[in-house]
Amino acid sequence: MNDLHRPVLEWYDEHARELPWRGLEATPWSVMVSEFMLQQTPVARVIPVHAAWLERWPAPADLAAEEPGEAVRMWGRLGYPRRALRLHAAAVAITESHGGEVPSDHAELLALPGVGDYTAAAIASFAFGQRHVVLDTNVRRVFARAASGVEFPANSVNRAERDLAAGLLPEDEATAATWSVAVMELGALVCTAKAPRCHSCPIEDRCAWVAEGRPAHAGPPRKVQGFAGTDRQVRGRLLSVVREADHAVAKPRLDVVWDEPVQRERALASLLADGLLVQVVATGPDGLPDGDHPHYALP
DNA sequence: CATCCGTGGGA
DNA sequence: TTCCCAAGGAT
Incomplete structure (x- = not known):
């Protein structure tokens, strides 16, 4: 245990949101569907669509039995509809190659369509309680500030950043899984991109960025994609x-x-x-x- | 490694 | 109103 673990875990225990894909009733499939939908789409917009999907397709085989276009239609306006196609393809692969059960093995998850580094680690951690480095935009921002003393992480994940995250991961498997979701939640609710609520942060007194006086971003400009006319x-x-x-x-x-x-x-x-x-x-x-x-x- | 791939809400 | 940005992945 380093000196960040206890305050972050205690904060999570008290402040975590109750989300449909969390808690004891959530299945690995429910977690997997949520992770696909949450790729670049805010939680509030995912919640109703996720509920509709799980009601219609309670297991991977239920989705796999449908035409891919049904997944696209049910995707609604979540955005990036290729994710719906990939999720359908992943359900087919699970049905045909994994006995209809979402695999718990990280490498097998990574081999599924639409599953990259983040999603494989997230499913293995949150659905199966395993110990993996989970590096999403929230976690990266929290570590950039708390550990590296800068406002924002680099444009892409590098070796040093992954090593840093690995070094901060608790040794115990179950604790590591909770740590990963706790840091994500901290980034989502407190250590936000704009107007972070540092005075509500459980590690404010240990944060390198706060200690430096919260210096503004100094690295290469962060790219923001346009949309109109594209x-x-x-x-x-x-x-x-x-x-x-x-x-x-x-x-x-x-x-x-x-x-x-x-x-x-x-x-x-x-x-x-x-x-x-x-x-x-x-x-x-x-x-x-x-x-x-x-x-x-x-x- | 940079670019492309949707959509909507908040400041 | 414009700008920012939200649990990434594939190429």
């Missing part, structure tokens, strides 16, 4: 039309969402390439091909 925006509009439709959508209904034709066609092509949309042969009431326009649907 292909991402166009893709979002196109997919939204199909997602909300009951039947295949004819091309003219997609053309109206974006004026610039070159970018619009590029975005549509990329959605098809990603497998988020498929072109279908639409049929009218007579069973014959319907009109001259191509039609699009979820896969």
